[in-house]
Amino acid sequence: MSDAQPLEHSTARHAPKNKTDLFVSFTVLALQGFGGVLAVVQRELVDKKKWLTTDEFVEDWSVAQILPGPNVVNLALMIGGRHFGIAGALAALSGLLIAPTVLVLLLAAAVAGVAETPVAQGMLRGMGAVSAGLIAAVGIKLMGALKNNPMGMLTCIGIGTLTFVAIGLLRLPLAWVLLSLGPLASVWAAHCIKQRDVA
């Protein structure tokens, strides 16, 4: 989306200082993510640390989403790898996984049996509803990034609505939706980018 700008445009924002910074940042991020890390990622990496702009986050998240594997794991590998190669990818990945693994196993050992009690079930219900709201809010916040989309806002809203209906209302399998709408939208985007570059 930034074809008019030189590559150096990214130097204005912040970057992870070193591999330790990556490891610690992803650990902190992971430990805040209850019911999945998705909602926290945007706030930590874009709002707080400014390692990514909103546009870049949407781009990276698209890639993380379409590749197999947990989305957040893919995002960690991308960001770590971009700054410090394979060592950076591994630092971010282990930050994301090690502390939560230790914690969840301790929890499992400690609460064996408690998870089925009404109070615990109630807490999970409440936290589930909150994390649903968190994820939806991230989506709404990211809509601002569509302003710079070469396809134009109206087309984006159309594609977004189609996606929401297919997944949220018709409950079609994710793979179908990604493999049908994805290529169509990408071909249209290529057309729009070419038009814009000619103009």
Added chain:
Amino acid sequence: MSITLTLADWGSLFLHFISLSLLAVGGAITTAPDIHRYLVDETHWLSDTQFTSSIALAQGAPGPNVMFVALMGWNVGLNAGGGLAAGWPAVALALWGVLITMVGIMIPSCTLTFVATQWAHRNRDMLAVKAFKSGMAPIVIALLIATGWLLTGNHENPARDWPLWVLAGATTLVVWKTKTHLLLLLGFGALLGALGWI
């Protein structure tokens, strides 16, 4: 629950998670039905209760959702070692189970992601790469909103579940418009749930 696992069994457990890795498009949780078929129905290495509570616990604990895979490996190992009551040897086997399942589910998808994204980053000025990112952006954003919708919509009894919808909707507004700490919101949700208000 107590089971016996041979070396070949551990090998096939590892291979099963390796084979699932590349199928996990849209997150590891999409492989849960197949893991259930394999671990609970076919091999009986995991009880149905252990399967369900592994997912619930991973959702309630901090970290990526894929933690449910670690918990299933933990439980399979514990079962092979005769349960927590059997002491350290069982814990050692449980940790071994975590290693087998997590490394298995991670290696193929992580390798693919690393190689593919390094290539895409080097070629970020290629038309195909830019078109893919621009074309996917509205789809991905709508997917996030749909995920929030679906997570709430799993509760389909409006008479009983309307407070969940109110809570999810209120959370969306608060996160969108304010900088309230996310843990505070989750704690609030947990409190309301523990009190039985939602």
